[in-house]
Amino acid sequence: GENVEQHPSTLSVQEGDSAVIKCTYSDSASNYFPWYKQELGKRPQLIIDIRSNVGEKKDQRIAVTLNKTAKHFSLHITETQPEDSAVYFCAASDGYIPTFGRGTSLIVHP
Amino acid sequence: SAVISQKPSRDICQRGTSLTIQCQVDSQVTMMFWYRQQPGQSLTLIATANQGSEATYESGFVIDKFPISRPNLTFSTLTVSNMSPEDSSIYLCSVERESNEQFFGPGTRLTVL
Numbered sequence: 001g002e003n004v005e006q007h008p009s010t011l012s013v014q015e016g017d018s019a020v021i022k023c024t025y026s027d028s029a030s031n032y033f034p035w036y037k038q039e040l041g042k043r044p045q046l047i048i049d050i051r052s053n054v055g056e057k058k059d060q061r062i063a064v065t066l067n068k069t070a071k072h073f074s075l076h077i078t079e080t081q082p083e084d085s086a087v088y089f090c091a092a093s094d095g096y097i098p099t100f101g102r103g104t105s106l107i108v109h110p
Numbered sequence: 111s112a113v114i115s116q117k118p119s120r121d122i123c124q125r126g127t128s129l130t131i132q133c134q135v136d137s138q139v140t141m142m143f144w145y146r147q148q149p150g151q152s153l154t155l156i157a158t159a160n161q162g163s164e165a166t167y168e169s170g171f172v173i174d175k176f177p178i179s180r181p182n183l184t185f186s187t188l189t190v191s192n193m194s195p196e197d198s199s200i201y202l203c204s205v206e207r208e209s210n211e212q213f214f215g216p217g218t219r220l221t222v223l
Binding site for chain 2 (some may be wrong): 042043044049089093097099101102103104
């Protein structure tokens with residue numbers, strides 16, 4: 001089955017800095033890579049996703065990149081704000097059920 | 111997206127009892143899923159709830175412990191049976207929309223004493 005590794009487990013940045021979270025996957029059949037943001041006590045929310053036919057996707061301050069050859073994908077957040085503080089989960093899916101990474105706790109210090 | 115509700119939002123239960131969690135979606139969906147999320151941990155899939163057939167369980171989860179119903183395309187229930195403190199967790203349902211996008215319910219926080 002699919003195995004998703006996510007790093008780092010904790011990331012602490014100053015407001016305005018950039019943050020990068022990296023994930024690797026094992027199954028070359030995976031073709032859909034969503035990212036979820038989970039604030040404390042809330043449900044995971046889909047914030048951005050990328051499919052295997054695309055190398056990069058941007059949405060305002062967040063972007064995701066995908067390297068199919070190396071089987072890794074990354075979430076980039078620019079100009080971080082305190083409200084970006086949350087746990088972020090990556091996932092990889094072959095079109096059926098996603099496998100989630102262990103999560104990254106992002107802390108943005110004002 | 112999808113509007114998903116869960117009941118109850120939280121509960122405190124005694125060991126040995128059972129709790130049934132309900133998940134309601136605002137429109138028909140083919141795929142519904144049940145996840146468990148222990149404190150500070152990732153999302154672990156319990157089972158896929160299929161309408162008109164038995165649920166498909168992931169390794170480590172069995173129907174006797176987590177019976178699931180899916181009577182129609184907008185509703186599902188998960189029962190946590192014969193509970194022990196190790197079952198204390200957040201239980202989330204999710205639905206899959208077109209293009210594989212998954213949306214989660216607000217979760218049920220279960221504490222077993």
